[in-house]
Amino acid sequence: MEGRGGAWYDEAAGPVVRPYALTGGRTHYDGVEFDLVALIVAVETAVSDDDSAALRASQWSPEPEHDMILELCRTPLSVAEIASDLELPLGVVRVLLGDLLDHSLIQVRRPAPVAQFPGERVLKEVIDGIRAL
Secondary structure: OOOOOHHHEEOOOEEOOOHHHHOOOOOOOOOOOOOOOOEEEEOOOOOOHHHHHHHHHOOOOOOHHHHHHHHHOOOOEEHHHHHHHHOOOHHHHHHHHHHHHHOOOEEEEOOOOHHHOOOHHHHHHHHHHHHHO
């Protein structure tokens, strides 16, 4: 990693930034626990002048990664899919999602409880029915 900015530049990859730099040194989100299979959906809201003023007053300015998550989550995606698509560590993605949740820019949909899935007996009957066709 030599060349243009010394140790902080990789010719093949470009600028190298440590993951904790994206989160301001934070390593976890203290609010909601983001399950790997929880679905994240971007909230589609028109930003009013009041909302813009409130965002500026909060001293929070979204990073490009926040914007990428919002773009990806126009359709529901799991936390694991977001991390994979952005090629970021899961811990970093959870912190970034926490930022977005704190500012009401995303919704978190919990995975369905196991009890709501059909039982093994029902699945075997379905398979047997398909085989009979």
